[in-house]
Amino acid sequence: MRKVYLDHSATTPVRPEVLEEMLPYLKEEFGNPSSLYSWGRQAKKAIEEARARVAGLIGAQPEEIVFTSGGTEADNMALIGVAYANQKKGKHIITSSIEHHAVLDTAQYLQRQGFKVTFLPVTPEGLVRVEDVEEAITDETILISIMHVNNEVGTIQPIQEIGKLARERGIIFHTDAVQSVGKIPVNVDELNVDLLSASAHKIYGPKGVGCLYIRKGTRIQPLLHGGGQERKRRAGTENVPGIVGFGKAAELAGQELESEGKRLKALRDKLIDGVLERIDHVQLNGDRERRSPINANFSFKYVEGESILLSLDMKGIAASSGSACTSGSLDPSHVLLAMGIPHEVAHGSVRMTLGRDNTEEDIDYVLEVLPEIIERLRAMSPLYKKAGD
Amino acid sequence: MDMRARSGWLQPNWPRGEGQGIPVVKWLQGEKNSILDERIELQNLACGRAAMRKVIYLDNSATTMVLPEVAEAVREAMEKTYGNPSSLHSMGVEAERILRNAREEVAKLLGAQPEEVYFTSGGTEANNWALRGLAHALKRRGRHIITTAIEHASVLEACRRLEEEGFSVTYLPVDKQGIVRLESLERSLREDTILVSVMSVNNEVGSLQPLEEIAKIVASRSPALFHVDHVQGYGKIPLPLKKLRLAAVSLSAHKIHGPKGVGALYLRQGVRIEPFLVGGDQERNLRAGTENVPGIAGFGVAATLARKNLPDSVQRMAQLKIRLAEGLLEGIPGAHLNGPEPRAGAPHILNISFPGVKAEVLVHMLEEKGIYVSTSSACHSRRQEASHVLKALGLPSSHLEGAIRISLSRLTTEEEIEEAIRTIKECVEELRRL
Ligand SMILES: Cc1ncc(COP(=O)(O)O)c(C=O)c1O
Ligand SMILES: Cc1ncc(COP(=O)(O)O)c(C=O)c1O
Numbered sequence: 174m175r176k177v178y179l180d181h182s183a184t185t186p187v188r189p190e191v192l193e194e195m196l197p198y199l200k201e202e203f204g205n206p207s208s209l210y211s212w213g214r215q216a217k218k219a220i221e222e223a224r225a226r227v228a229g230l231i232g233a234q235p236e237e238i239v240f241t242s243g244g245t246e247a248d249n250m251a252l253i254g255v256a257y258a259n260q261k262k263g264k265h266i267i268t269s270s271i272e273h274h275a276v277l278d279t280a281q282y283l284q285r286q287g288f289k290v291t292f293l294p295v296t297p298e299g300l301v302r303v304e305d306v307e308e309a310i311t312d313e314t315i316l317i318s319i320m321h322v323n324n325e326v327g328t329i330q331p332i333q334e335i336g337k338l339a340r341e342r343g344i345i346f347h348t349d350a351v352q353s354v355g356k357i358p359v360n361v362d363e364l365n366v367d368l369l370s371a372s373a374h375k376i377y378g379p380k381g382v383g384c385l386y387i388r389k390g391t392r393i394q395p396l397l398h399g400g401g402q403e404r405k406r407r408a409g410t411e412n413v414p415g416i417v418g419f420g421k422a423a424e425l426a427g428q429e430l431e432s433e434g435k436r437l438k439a440l441r442d443k444l445i446d447g448v449l450e451r452i453d454h455v456q457l458n459g460d461r462e463r464r465s466p467i468n469a470n471f472s473f474k475y476v477e478g479e480s481i482l483l484s485l486d487m488k489g490i491a492a493s494s495g496s497a498c499t500s501g502s503l504d505p506s507h508v509l510l511a512m513g514i515p516h517e518v519a520h521g522s523v524r525m526t527l528g529r530d531n532t533e534e535d536i537d538y539v540l541e542v543l544p545e546i547i548e549r550l551r552a553m554s555p556l557y558k559k560a561g562d
Numbered sequence: 563m564d565m566r567a568r569s570g571w572l573q574p575n576w577p578r579g580e581g582q583g584i585p586v587v588k589w590l591q592g593e594k595n596s597i598l599d600e601r602i603e604l605q606n607l608a609c610g611r612a613a614m615r616k617v618i619y620l621d622n623s624a625t626t627m628v629l630p631e632v633a634e635a636v637r638e639a640m641e642k643t644y645g646n647p648s649s650l651h652s653m654g655v656e657a658e659r660i661l662r663n664a665r666e667e668v669a670k671l672l673g674a675q676p677e678e679v680y681f682t683s684g685g686t687e688a689n690n691w692a693l694r695g696l697a698h699a700l701k702r703r704g705r706h707i708i709t710t711a712i713e714h715a716s717v718l719e720a721c722r723r724l725e726e727e728g729f730s731v732t733y734l735p736v737d738k739q740g741i742v743r744l745e746s747l748e749r750s751l752r753e754d755t756i757l758v759s760v761m762s763v764n765n766e767v768g769s770l771q772p773l774e775e776i777a778k779i780v781a782s783r784s785p786a787l788f789h790v791d792h793v794q795g796y797g798k799i800p801l802p803l804k805k806l807r808l809a810a811v812s813l814s815a816h817k818i819h820g821p822k823g824v825g826a827l828y829l830r831q832g833v834r835i836e837p838f839l840v841g842g843d844q845e846r847n848l849r850a851g852t853e854n855v856p857g858i859a860g861f862g863v864a865a866t867l868a869r870k871n872l873p874d875s876v877q878r879m880a881q882l883k884i885r886l887a888e889g890l891l892e893g894i895p896g897a898h899l900n901g902p903e904p905r906a907g908a909p910h911i912l913n914i915s916f917p918g919v920k921a922e923v924l925v926h927m928l929e930e931k932g933i934y935v936s937t938s939s940a941c942h943s944r945r946q947e948a949s950h951v952l953k954a955l956g957l958p959s960s961h962l963e964g965a966i967r968i969s970l971s972r973l974t975t976e977e978e979i980e981e982a983i984r985t986i987k988e989c990v991e992e993l994r995r996l
Contacts, residue, residue: 276852364568379857381852399715400686
């Protein structure tokens with residue numbers, strides 16, 4: 174059976190070139206980077222090379238990159254670190270209602286600690302409005318955190334404009350760029366961001382590594398304490414092989430950004446057009462134009478997303494409903510609900526996210542099996558029969 | 563007090579696993595044994611990069627060699643099982659299975675239930691989480707925490723942070739051996755004490771803390787929870803979780819020949835803790851973030867391998883450490899140990915000073931001869947300050963300056979120890995001549 178992995182927003186396979194570069198650091202180069210002697214120094218050097226590569230991908234200075242255990246830690250650190258370091262100036266934070274839980278839950282945690290948080294609404298297309306950000310700003314606002322690309326519907330937020338606004342008002346601006354780095358051009362200066370989260374496993378690097386970009390001069394406290402690593406901004410023995418892998422993945426992503434971006438966009442459009450053409454009662458979620466080249470998110474009315482996933486899995490196709498870390502739960506996605514999509518429609522949503530390993534034939538295969546699956550499931554659905562009556 | 567009987571590593575109550583009962587002598591004679599074979603292979607690898615020079619790695623408290631089986635498990639997980647464990651499709655299910663197996667193995671080596679193990683990004687995160695998470699979960703009952711002056715920075719700094727947030731922290735003093743003074747614990751316990759955090763093995767001098775006495779004293783007077791930083795003790799000394807009524811225990815993979823960037827927090831069932839990283843329902847909703855599947859796979863294999871040769875591997879290591887201590891003390895005039903007597907301390911850590919010799923100079927000279935030791939803990943060694951641990955032991959400054967830490971692993975051989983003794987002796991003599 175054909176195997177088609179269409180869950181690249183959940184995670185990506187580690188590229189062989191990345192693995193290759195990591196292996197020495199898993200084996201003989203096992204020194205602790207904090208040690209004085211040569212083994213440690215070699216590890217330290219490797220980390221610095223990786224730092225330069227990751228910085229290069231987003232147009233940052235190497236010393237502005239702090240390695241973390243992943244995107245989640247980077248998001249937690251950005252919000253908590255800025256909130257506590259700047260609370261004397263004010264206690265108001267602005268974010269959106271479609272952020273990843275790593276931002277949303279952290280914002281809610283800060284709410285419980287006495288910070289005020291505004292969760293901005295989005296348009297039916299899944300976009301934050303710059304005017305809404307502007308209106309929400311008060312004298313107390315110390316941080317704005319808006320994601321670059323949404324992980325569920327793939328919408329690209331107006332980061333540059335929001336960043337400009339934040340800069341004018343002297344407010345620290347963070348963007349969760351876990352889904353955009355390595356997929357679309359990301360440049361911290363063009364985007365006007367002070368902080369940016371990224372994660373290696375979304376760009377064909379290893380799981381358990383990520384980074385927070387911190388613009389020079391940004392006031393932020395560490396999250397992990399106890400050890401002088403990462404210029405005292407993130408304690409803990411460094412995940413040397415992981416960091417090396419992240420560096421290589423970043424380098425490759427930068428080299429292929431344009432060509433892969435174009436190729437995937439064409440595949441994505443083929444998938445979207447094909448599905449909308451061949452299947453009735455289906456809608457594309459998220460803005461069609463301002464959209465990540467890898468994301469397609471559909472709601473199939475009268476069927477459950479989970480049933481579609483299982484049927485797809487039996488055909489060798491891996492997709493997801495909602496984002497991976499909430500796909501174990503049965504609540505409909507908070508992103509779709511924020512876009513005003515009714516519960517029952519949100520329940521029938523499926524996300525397909527493309528990557529390096531996908532081909533035209535993969536898309537043909539999906540377009541061949543998906544209509545049958547939907548038809549079969551609908552035939553069993555009492556809702557569908559009722560609607561048909 | 564007989565520290566040996568108390569610590570139990572020479573008469574260990576380890577569960578005896580497979581591979582038990584290989585007599586120490588046969589071991590040393592190099593009877594067909596997986597660990598020795600591995601060692602040779604690793605040695606060759608290491609030699610490759612050190613230009614065919616023989617390398618003796620004696621800085622295992624800083625970090626350990628990743629075993630080939632571990633590296634293989636990490637590689638395999640990256641190559642084959644790349645799904646996200648949270649995904650519903652079969653790729654995700656496979657990744658989830660890796661986590662389950664690793665959790666079982668990590669739990670087994672600790673004597674815990676798999677459901678009590680929560681993976682983290684390392685020992686530092688585990689310590690930060692334990693201190694912060696338990697303190698905040700218990701703050702309605704009180705705001706006083708007790709720890710020791712010689713904890714790892716990740717405990718001490720987490721405590722400092724809590725002090726800034728309005729908690730009060732008592733840092734218990736230690737004696738010359740680096741052992742916590744029980745009288746001061748008794749005096750420090752208060753009505754509002756909510757948490758006691760004491761490491762099992764100190765990473766710089768190898769002192770073993772009297773955890774049983776501490777647990778008894780705490781339990782008899784306070785409902786405070788007990789956390790142990792077991793990063794240096796895991797797989798080396800037994801930790802009777804139930805007997806000590808431990809609420810939380812921190813572990814780190816790279817100290818047991820596993821990969822860097824992975825660790826775990828043991829949490830007794832029913833203990834309430836606030837999460838440290840939020841924003842995802844991983845690790846039963848207590849630790850958010852896509853799991854480091856390959857790292858965790860490697861941690862699992864490292865734990866399996868550590869358990870395999872218990873208790874012999876640890877006994878052997880302890881005997882080698884004793885031999886090392888004796889060799890250096892007898893062979894080098896003025897040499898003296900910092901911290902516990904060799905027989906009383908942890909099986910793998912020795913801290914020793916040679917008056918008249920600067921530690922840093924000695925460490926570099928040894929490196930040139932292919933012997934890797936360290937001045938103090940790895941995370942301090944780039945700073946020039948004297949270690950907080952040695953200061954807490956009340957050592958004179960002459961001792962502070964010259965202290966080196968030598969730490970073994972179960973892969974260390976007798977020949978390496980003899981060679982290390984010879985070389986250190988030569989180097990110290992040469993430096994003293996200059
Ligand atoms: C937008 C976004 N932010 C943050 C994360 C979390 O990153 P990580 O999986 O590295 O913890 C993810 C992925 O799960 C994501 O899609
Ligand atoms: C006693 C002790 N606790 C905690 C740690 C931190 O663990 P990690 O290096 O995994 O962050 C270390 C090692 O550096 C240690 O020796």
